[in-house]
Structure formats: structure tokens, C-alpha cells
Amino acid sequence: MKKLQTIFGILSGALSLVLTIGVKTFFSACDHMTDTGAYMSCHWAEQAVFAISLVLCVTSVAMVLMRDPKMRSGLAMAMVPQAVITMLIPNVFINLCMKTDMQCHSVMRPAVMLLCGGIAVCAAIAAFLGIKAKEKA
Amino acid sequence: MLHSLALKNLRGKPGRTAVLMILTALLALTVISGTIIVSSLRSGLSSLEDRLGAEIMVVPYEATTKKSFENILLQGSTGYFYMDKSVMDQVSETEGIGELSAQFYLASTSSGCCSIPVQLIGFDPETDFTIQPWIRRSFNEPLKENDIVIGNDLNAFVGDTLQFYGVDCRVAAKLEKTGTSFDTTVFTGFDTIKKMTRASIDKGLNTYKGVDPEAVVSCLLINTSDERSPEEVVNDTNLHNKKVRAVRTKEMISGVSDSLGGVSRIVGILMAAVWVLGGVILLLAFTMSVNERKKEFAVMRVIGASRGLLARTVMSEALAVGLFGSLIGIALGLFIMLPFAGAAEQLLAMPYLLPSAGKTAALAAAALAVSVLTGALTAAVSAYRISRLDTGVILRGDN
Numbered sequence: 001m002k003k004l005q006t007i008f009g010i011l012s013g014a015l016s017l018v019l020t021i022g023v024k025t026f027f028s029a030c031d032h033m034t035d036t037g038a039y040m041s042c043h044w045a046e047q048a049v050f051a052i053s054l055v056l057c058v059t060s061v062a063m064v065l066m067r068d069p070k071m072r073s074g075l076a077m078a079m080v081p082q083a084v085i086t087m088l089i090p091n092v093f094i095n096l097c098m099k100t101d102m103q104c105h106s107v108m109r110p111a112v113m114l115l116c117g118g119i120a121v122c123a124a125i126a127a128f129l130g131i132k133a134k135e136k137a
Numbered sequence: 138m139l140h141s142l143a144l145k146n147l148r149g150k151p152g153r154t155a156v157l158m159i160l161t162a163l164l165a166l167t168v169i170s171g172t173i174i175v176s177s178l179r180s181g182l183s184s185l186e187d188r189l190g191a192e193i194m195v196v197p198y199e200a201t202t203k204k205s206f207e208n209i210l211l212q213g214s215t216g217y218f219y220m221d222k223s224v225m226d227q228v229s230e231t232e233g234i235g236e237l238s239a240q241f242y243l244a245s246t247s248s249g250c251c252s253i254p255v256q257l258i259g260f261d262p263e264t265d266f267t268i269q270p271w272i273r274r275s276f277n278e279p280l281k282e283n284d285i286v287i288g289n290d291l292n293a294f295v296g297d298t299l300q301f302y303g304v305d306c307r308v309a310a311k312l313e314k315t316g317t318s319f320d321t322t323v324f325t326g327f328d329t330i331k332k333m334t335r336a337s338i339d340k341g342l343n344t345y346k347g348v349d350p351e352a353v354v355s356c357l358l359i360n361t362s363d364e365r366s367p368e369e370v371v372n373d374t375n376l377h378n379k380k381v382r383a384v385r386t387k388e389m390i391s392g393v394s395d396s397l398g399g400v401s402r403i404v405g406i407l408m409a410a411v412w413v414l415g416g417v418i419l420l421l422a423f424t425m426s427v428n429e430r431k432k433e434f435a436v437m438r439v440i441g442a443s444r445g446l447l448a449r450t451v452m453s454e455a456l457a458v459g460l461f462g463s464l465i466g467i468a469l470g471l472f473i474m475l476p477f478a479g480a481a482e483q484l485l486a487m488p489y490l491l492p493s494a495g496k497t498a499a500l501a502a503a504a505l506a507v508s509v510l511t512g513a514l515t516a517a518v519s520a521y522r523i524s525r526l527d528t529g530v531i532l533r534g535d536n
Contacts, residue, residue, distance in 0.1 A: 033247060091292070098253040099321050100290040101213075106479025114472060 005072060005129040006064060012079060012122035013060030019086075019115045020053040027111035029104040030097055042104035045094035049112055052086045056119060063126065073130030079123035087116035143453035154458060157422055157512075161462030162469065164415035165508040169470035171408035172500045173492070174481065175401045181316035181488030182390070182397050185211070188319050189386040190267030191236075191358035192367040195228055195374060196220070201382045206356065207389055212486070213318030215244035215256045219345065219353035224381050228357055231373050233365025238264040241330050242355035243337075245301045245323075250340060252299040253291070256322045259330025267358055268324055276310030280326050284309040290320035302336040304329070316482065316490025359383075397487055412511065420515040427451060427519040434523055435531035448520040455516030456509065463508040467501050 029046035032039045056079060063075040090096055090109040097104050147154045189210070197220040200206040208214040222239075229237055241259035245251035260268050262279060272286050280286065285306040287293055297308045306329065314320060334350040337343045361370050367385055374383035427434075434447050474481070475491065482489035492500065 096292060098292045099255070100292055101321060101479055101483060105292070106477070106483055110476030110480075114476060 002069065002133060005069065005076075005126050005133065008122045008126035008129065009060060009064040009072065009076070012076075012119045012126065013057065013064060015115050015119045015122065016053055016056035016060050019112065019119070020050060020057055022111060022115070023049045023053060023108065027107045029108050030102050040097050040104075041094060042090070042096040042102075042108070045090045045096060045104070046108065048089050048094060049086055052082060052089070056082055056086070060119075060123075069130045069133045073127045076123045076127035076130060080120050080127070083116045083120035083123065087113050087120070143450050143457060146450070146454055147457060153426055157419070157426075157458045158462035158465065160415060160419055160422065161459050161508050161512050162466035164412065164419075164511060165463040165466030165504050166470045167408055167411040167415075168507050169467050169501060169504040170474055171404045172504060173470070173474045173497070174404050174485075176492045176496065176500060177316070177478065177481070177489045178397050178400060178485070178487060180490040180492055181482075182394060184315045184490050185317045185390055185393065185488045186386075188267075188271065188315050188317055189390070190271075191238075191360055191386060193359040193361070193371055193374075193383050194386055194389070195224070195357035195359065195378075195381050195383045196355070198380055198382050200356075201384065209242065209256060209318075211318060211390065211393060213256070213321055215254060217242040217244055217345070217355060219348050219355055220381055222352050222354050224378060225354060225357055227378055228359070228374055228381075228383075231370060231377070233361050233370045233373070234359055235362035236264075236266045236358075236360040238266055238358050239354035240356050240358065241327060241334075241350075241353075243301075243330055243334055245333075246342065250303050250337075250342065251301050252293075255291070256318075257301065257330055257333065258322055258324050259327050260324065261327050266360065271312060272310060272324065275312055278309075280309055280329075282326075283307060283329055283332075285323050285325045285329065286310045286312060287324075288312055288320040288322045289314040291323070299323075302333045302340060302342065304333050304336050314490065315488075317488045393487060400485060400487065412507075416511050416515055419512055420518060423451075423455065423516045423519040424522075427523050431523075431526065431531050434526055435528045438526065438528045439532070444524040444526075447526070448524040451520040451523055452513065452516055455512050455520075459509040459512030459516075460505075462512070463505050466508065467504055470504070471497070471501065 023046055029042035030040055032043070059075055059079050059082070063072050063079070066072050066075065085093075090104065090112055096102075096109065100106070194206070196206045197218050200218040206218065209216050225237070225239055228234070239261055243257040243259065245254050245257060247254040258268070262269065268286075272280075276286060283304065283306045285299065285308055287299075287308055287310075289312055291311075293299055293308050293311075295308050295311055298305050299308060300306070301323075306325065312319075312324075331350045334343075334345070338345065338350075359370065361367050371383045371385055374381070437447060438444075475497075478489065478491050491497070
């Protein structure tokens with residue numbers, strides 16, 4: 001059970017790392033405006049996702065390194081709302097661009113939603129496995 | 138007993154089971170992704186045909202030489218062109234005109250006066266027969282002054298206020314998704330769009346080569362009556378009006394249709410190649426797996442298992458692997474293709490409209506059937522071979 005919990009911890013950590021790197025590279029928000037050089041609102045959504053994804057990375061590393069299953073479950077449970085909140089940042093908490101065919105809508109938002117969904121599911125399973133292990137003990 | 142034996146066999150060799158499941162998952166992923174792409178492109182083209190809504194378009198001659206009108210209608214570029222309003226009267230005299238309506242184009246800018254740089258299309262509510270039937274699906278009231286109807290890809294909602302050249306406009310309705318450039322277009326009545334044009338001239342943002350917005354239109358849309366064919370009306374219009382050009386909308390989208398055919402063929406070939414390759418790999422994998430387990434099957438024969446039971450065990454394993462692998466592949470395919478439809482549309486630069494939920498479910502079911510059937514067919518060869526097993530030879534170690 002502990003091994004399986006570690007596997008899900010590593011999985012959520014890997015997804016958090018992909019989110020952290022990806023949101024600044026492969027699925028970043030739209031570029032700044034060519035004429036004025038100003039950033040559009042989606043840039044701030046990207047920054048917010050990046051900041052929370054760093055926290056997700058640290059939390060998942062801590063979860064994998066911890067030995068106490070109770071602590072592990074606690075950290076995993078904390079990751080679930082973090083991931084859900086990150087999922088809601090693009091276009092719910094912070095508006096994206098006006099045209100939904102732009103990069104922030106067509107690439108960044110679905111990628112953030114899928115990865116955060118994956119992190120939330122993995123973290124929830126890790127938390128559940130920790131609770132189960134505790135019950136058995 | 139048979140099912141539990143097959144499942145125990147699969148659980149006993151997790152590595153082999155995982156490889157077989159990954160192969161069937163890849164097969165299902167390719168089939169579902171390919172079919173969604175082809176189906177979306179076809180729906181997009183059909184949606185574009187519907188949305189153009191007229192058989193003939195009459196535009197200023199310069200617009201056809203610069204290809205600007207095709208870019209605006211098919212590629213989603215913003216722009217405008219104008220011709221004298223009197224052309225409408227001349228064209229209306231052409232024999233065989235059933236319906237005739239004018240449109241007025243305007244492009245907003247990204248500067249502070251406009252909420253968003255988009256293509257603005259103004260129509261005459263009295264004569265329009267292309268946009269209003271489409272608007273009525275979302276909004277069944279006449280548009281008031283400063284009311285606009287926005288395409289589905291604009292991130293605004295009914296009741297919001299958008300500003301174009303300083304004119305505050307209320308979003309009266311948001312249209313259904315079409316998968317075409319019309320999804321990022323703003324539609325409004327003639328009065329409102331002309332108010333915007335005058336505002337842009339007053340602000341010094343545009344001069345429109347000195348044209349008077351009241352005296353011009355951008356294009357005429359025509360549907361022919363039953364008396365004459367569109368071809369005849371096009372020829373007649375072009376013959377009698379030198380400054381304008383009449384084009385059949387079918388010809389305009391023939392380029393898109395050709396590209397779509399090309400992309401569909403490539404996707405089809407790729408799908409077939411992956412299917413054949415996947416089938417061959419699965420056949421090899423099942424054959425190798427059965428060869429490895431010959432002694433195991435021979436022992437089962439010795440303790441009383443019939444030839445049929447051995448064949449059914451192999452088939453049950455293949456079906457279980459095929460079903461789970463295909464479900465994983467289809468789920469993955471849907472998780473990639475549905476949220477990233479916008480990215481696919483950008484990448485293909487063609488009209489792209491996702492199929493409805495019902496059609497997507499049917500495509501997923503078909504992909505499941507194809508991949509499970511492929512797995513079962515490849516396993517059937519191994520099942521047949523194992524049912525012909527000579528127990529004595531195997532156990533003596535001669536084979």
C-alpha cells in the first residue's frame with residue numbers, strides 16, 4: 001500500500017513539474033501585443049498558475065519523502081484543492097483573451113485543466129491509500 | 138472458471154499484459170483521434186456552406202484581385218472593401234434574382250477605442266436571408282440600436298457591453314459554434330455599423346479612402362429564383378457590371394474542400410497504416426506469448442483441459458486485454474481531442490467543428506469495436522494453434 005502511495009505521489013509530482021515547466025514553455029499564454037508591447041490578462045493567469053504549480057511540486061516532493069503515512073495523506077489531501085483552484089485560474093478567476101481561438105484558450109487552458117485534473121486524481125488516490133493503510137495498521 | 142483463469146493468467150504476467158494493453162490502447166487512440174479529426178473537418182465544411190447561406194456573392198472587383206474577401210470569409214482575417222450602393226439597384230435588375238441583400242464590412246482595431254480587434258459585419262434586417270435565420274436559433278427578437286450578436290469564439294456573454302470605435306454596444310446574443318471564421322465575427326444591423334464607421338472617421342482612425350458610409354456597401358448576397366441557374370446569373374451580372382465581380386460561393390470554398398479532402402486522405406492512410414502495424418505487432422505478441430506458454434498449456438491438457446478450453450482461455454485473455462486497452466486508449470483520445478479542438482483548428486487552419494455528443498459516443502463505440510475486434514482476430518490465430526497442440530511432443534521437449 002505504501003509503495004502504491006509513493007507511486008501516486010511521484011505521478012502527481014511529475015505532473016506538477018510538467019505543469020510548472022509547460023506553463024512557461026509549451027503551453028504558455030499569448031505573447032504580448034505587438035503594437036503596444038502590453039501584456040494581455042492571460043499573462044497574469046499564466047503567472048498565477050506557475051506560482052501555484054511550484055507549490056504543488058514542493059508539496060508532492062515532501063509527500064514522497066515523508067515516511068509517516070498520516071503526514072503523507074495530509075499533504076496529498078492539501079494538494080487536491082490546490083490543483084482544483086489552479087484548474088480554475090484560467091478564465092474563471094482571471095479572464096483570458098477575448099477570442100477563444102487564441103493560444104491561451106486553445107492550448108494553455110485545456111493543458112492546465114487536464115494536468116490539474118490528473119494531479120487532483122493522483123493526490124486523492126494517494127490520500128485514500130494512506131488512510132486505508134492507517135486503518136489496516 | 139474460464140474468466141478467472143484468464144484474469145489470473147493476465148495478473149500473473151503483469152509485464153506482458155501491460156505491453157499488450159499499451160498496444161491496443163495505441164490502436165484505439167489512433168482510431169478515435171483520426172475519426173474525430175476527419176469528422177470535425179467534414180462538419181466544419183458543411184457548417185461553412187450553411188453559414189455562407191447564399192449561392193452568389195457580388196463584391197468590388199479589387200477585392201477579388203487582392204483575395205481580401207476570401208481571407209475575411211474563410212481565413213478569419215479582418216478587413217473591409219466598399220462599392221457604390223447603386224450597384225445593388227443595377228444587380229437587382231438582373232433576371233433570375235430570387236433574394237438579394239447587402240452587407241457592410243468593418244474591422245475594429247486593438248487600440249483603446251475598441252474592446253477587441255474583430256471583423257464586424259453589418260446586415261440589412263429588412264432583406265437579410267443569411268445571418269438572421271442563424272441568429273434566430275439563439276435570439277428571436279429584432280436587434281435594437283447598438284445591439285450586436287457575437288460569434289461563439291468571443292469571450293463575452295449576453296448583456297455584456299463591448300465598445301467599437303467608442304460606440305458602446307450591448308451583446309444581445311451569442312451564436313452557436315460553427316467551426317468557421319464566423320465564430321470570431323460580430324454581427325449587427327446597418328444603422329449600428331454605420332454609426333461605428335462614422336465614429337472611426339470622426340476620431341481620425343480611418344479614412345476609408347473618403348467614402349461616405351451611407352453611400353456604400355461591401356457585398357451583395359444573392360439566391361437565384363427557379364427561373365435561372367446560379368451560373369447564368371453570375372455570367373449575366375459579370376457581363377453587365379464591370380466594376381464588380383459575382384462569384385459562386387461553392388467555387389470560393391472549393392479550395393477549402395480540396396484541402397480538406399487531402400487532410401482526410403492523409404489521416405485515413407495514417408490510420409490504416411497504424412491499424413495494420415498494430416495488428417501485425419499484436420499478432421506477433423500473441424504468437425510469442427503462446428509459444429512461451431506451450432508447456433503450461435500442455436500441462437493443462439494432461440490434467441484434463443479440453444482443446445476448446447485452451448482456445449477459449451487465449452481468446453478470453455485477448456478480449457480482456459483488448460477491452461481494457463481500448464477503453465484506456467479511447468479515454469486518452471477523447472481527453473486530448475476534445476479540449477484541444479481549438480488548437481487542432483489553428484494547426485489545420487481549416488473549418489473544424491467537433492461532432493455532437495451523440496456522434497462522438499458513436500465514434501468511440503466504433504473505435505472500441507475496431508480495436509477489440511483486431512485484438513480478437515490476431516489472438517484467434519494463436520488460439521487455433523494452441524488447440525492443435527501435440528501434448529506429448531511438447532512435454533518430451535522436442536518442440
